[in-house]
Amino acid sequence: MATDEKRAELIAKLRNAVIQYDEDASKEAAQEALTEGMDANDAIFNGLVSGMEEVGRMFEAQEYFVPEMLMCADALYAGLDILKPHVKQLDLGVKGSVVIGTVEGDVHDIGKNIVKMMFDVAGFTVYDLGRDVPLDKFVEEQMKTDSDLVCLSAMMTTTMTGMKKVVDDLRKKNPNVKIMLGGAPVSQDVADKYGADGYAKDATNALKDAINMIASLKKMKDEVEAQKAK
Amino acid sequence: MNARERILKLFAGEEIDRLPCFSGFGNVTTEGLRSLNQKFAATHLDAKMMADAAASTHKLFGFECGVVPFDLCIEAEALGCEINVYAHSEDLLYPTIKKKLIHNEAELDIVIPSGLTGRGRVPLMVEAIKLLKKDIGAEAAIGTYVLGPFTLAGQIMELNDLLKLSFKKPDKIGKLLDTMADTIIEVAREYEKAGADYISVREMGATSDVLSPRVFKSLILPYLKKIFAQLSVPSVLHICGKTNDIVPFMAESGARAISVDQKNDVAETRKKLGPQALIFGNYDPYNVLVAGSTDLVRQTVKKCMDDGVSAVWPGCDIWPTVPPDNVRAMMDEVRKYRRS
Numbered sequence: 001m002a003t004d005e006k007r008a009e010l011i012a013k014l015r016n017a018v019i020q021y022d023e024d025a026s027k028e029a030a031q032e033a034l035t036e037g038m039d040a041n042d043a044i045f046n047g048l049v050s051g052m053e054e055v056g057r058m059f060e061a062q063e064y065f066v067p068e069m070l071m072c073a074d075a076l077y078a079g080l081d082i083l084k085p086h087v088k089q090l091d092l093g094v095k096g097s098v099v100i101g102t103v104e105g106d107v108h109d110i111g112k113n114i115v116k117m118m119f120d121v122a123g124f125t126v127y128d129l130g131r132d133v134p135l136d137k138f139v140e141e142q143m144k145t146d147s148d149l150v151c152l153s154a155m156m157t158t159t160m161t162g163m164k165k166v167v168d169d170l171r172k173k174n175p176n177v178k179i180m181l182g183g184a185p186v187s188q189d190v191a192d193k194y195g196a197d198g199y200a201k202d203a204t205n206a207l208k209d210a211i212n213m214i215a216s217l218k219k220m221k222d223e224v225e226a227q228k229a230k
Numbered sequence: 231m232n233a234r235e236r237i238l239k240l241f242a243g244e245e246i247d248r249l250p251c252f253s254g255f256g257n258v259t260t261e262g263l264r265s266l267n268q269k270f271a272a273t274h275l276d277a278k279m280m281a282d283a284a285a286s287t288h289k290l291f292g293f294e295c296g297v298v299p300f301d302l303c304i305e306a307e308a309l310g311c312e313i314n315v316y317a318h319s320e321d322l323l324y325p326t327i328k329k330k331l332i333h334n335e336a337e338l339d340i341v342i343p344s345g346l347t348g349r350g351r352v353p354l355m356v357e358a359i360k361l362l363k364k365d366i367g368a369e370a371a372i373g374t375y376v377l378g379p380f381t382l383a384g385q386i387m388e389l390n391d392l393l394k395l396s397f398k399k400p401d402k403i404g405k406l407l408d409t410m411a412d413t414i415i416e417v418a419r420e421y422e423k424a425g426a427d428y429i430s431v432r433e434m435g436a437t438s439d440v441l442s443p444r445v446f447k448s449l450i451l452p453y454l455k456k457i458f459a460q461l462s463v464p465s466v467l468h469i470c471g472k473t474n475d476i477v478p479f480m481a482e483s484g485a486r487a488i489s490v491d492q493k494n495d496v497a498e499t500r501k502k503l504g505p506q507a508l509i510f511g512n513y514d515p516y517n518v519l520v521a522g523s524t525d526l527v528r529q530t531v532k533k534c535m536d537d538g539v540s541a542v543w544p545g546c547d548i549w550p551t552v553p554p555d556n557v558r559a560m561m562d563e564v565r566k567y568r569r570s
Contacts, residue, residue, distance in 0.1 A: 062438075062442070065438075065440060065441050065442045065445070066393055066439075066440040066441065067393040067394055067396055067397040067440075067441065067445075068397065070390060070393055070394050071394055071397065071398075074394075104316075104319075104323065105316065105321075105323040105324060105326060106326070107326050107327060108389065110389060110390060110393075113390075132314075132326060156324075156546075157515065157516040157546055157547070157549055158322070158323075158324050158547060158549060159323075159324075160516070161322070161549070161551070162321065162323075184439070184471065185516060185517075187517055189517065189521070190517070190521070193521070
């Protein structure tokens with residue numbers, strides 16, 4: 001076990017590596033965390049994810065823009081790839097599996113990939129269909145994998161309307177599935193009209209939503225730990 | 231004063247009877263397609279069908295322009311990208327790039343293929359502009375568009391890589407943008423020769439939702455300037471999304487007019503740029519024009535004019551399923567408006 005002092009130092013290293021989009025520093029710190037016997041979950045959530053939360057804040061404050069955020073995400077993945085095999089499976093009380101993709105006619109997937117990263121980090125099973133995905137494929141994949149959540153992304157007004165068809169088809173086949181829409185032209189109004197459960201207003205909010213999800217997962221994790229401690 | 235005269239006078243800075251209501255982007259409607267008995271997917275590949283579809287919005291609603299093309303792949307295709315036109319689909323889908331040209335940093339150094347303007351659909355576009363001009367060119371202004379250098383670069387390589395390399399290797403990306411600018415100039419000149427009255431340059435990839443104003447100014451603006459210096463017909467620089475911080479740079483680009491969408495605070499932009507600047511915008515073409523009520527359309531269009539736009543103009547392509555009554559309400563609201 002790492003000492004408290006060492007733990008704090010490694011957490012700061014991981015966090016800063018993400019914020020300063022330094023992939024090498026992220027890898028090094030992740031490796032060091034393992035060598036020091038630090039808990040992988042601790043390193044991921046309090047180090048990498050905490051760094052990404054700060055990136056989200058900087059993005060909203062317009063200190064960072066999309067290129068910086070993409071580089072931060074690369075740094076996060078660099079550390080995550082090393083730490084993930086050492087994560088002890090936690091029973092979070094939720095069966096997190098999600099189908100995600102950008103709808104047919106749309107080849108923009110940056111926002112989708114950032115949301116996907118957050119699900120990855122949170123330990124969800126992610127079925128990423130990629131971009132320019134034929135509309136039927138979402139329904140098919142959801143049925144095949146029995147996922148709880150389907151996330152649809154569209155960057156253009158001209159492709160957004162395809163999401164309505166997917167929502168309708170999903171509802172017909174499986175009334176209980178949760179559906180989240182995202183992308184620049186989507187609004188709460190559109191999400192309501194299309195009958196979706198949630199929506200992420202833009203890249204900022206998609207990230208915020210994803211972070212909120214992780215924050216609530218963190219809370220759940222803490223509660224699980226607290227239960228165990230009793 | 232007919233629509234074409236009104237728009238040309240606007241660009242020339244001359245007095246006009248009222249604000250024009252037109253666009254620099256696709257504005258074909260399903261109503262128009264129905265009147266022609268045409269399918270949307272087919273219009274991208276046939277000059278006559280494209281021109282007929284483009285003319286229909288003017289013919290049906292008095293919309294004051296005709297604009298071709300409808301998709302964003304013309305230049306990328308001429309450079310050598312493969313496109314997907316979704317010919318199988320009955321839905322309203324726009325062509326996309328199927329195969330990129332640049333797959334990694336090592337491939338950034340591309341050359342413009344010889345005979346660029348004979349490649350892909352550039353000849354079809356030239357034909358479509360001519361046909362459109364012959365059809366409605368006496369009464370309506372004929373517009374066309376090209377992509378901006380950064381947005382075109384995002385079509386021929388992964389946007390992910392382009393964004394990161396803009397940060398890590400700005401020199402290399404600068405060189406690529408220069409090549410993009412040369413490509414765009416070559417294509418735009420063909421459109422000018424074919425008879426386009428005005429050309430919009432769509433640089434939506436450089437919105438402040440994605441890139442910092444600092445990077446916009448240092449990395450992208452120089453190549454936009456290069457393009458606008460080479461165009462002879464009136465030009466419009468369009469950027470959607472967040473643009474409040476970059477409108478001074480947009481105005482500096484050399485474009486005759488700037489075009490912004492519903493995220494721009496036009497009253498503030500007008501204050502920044504002064505009374506002479508041509509500012510086009512800025513209604514939401516989907517949530518207002520397609521999905522809104524006629525009341526919302528009227529209110530929104532009125533607000534655009536109150537805020538100080540120089541022409542009522544959409545923030546993006548108009549989605550074809552627009553209700554005819556909404557287009558009529560918009561046209562009516564613009565016609566009856568008197569600036570106080």
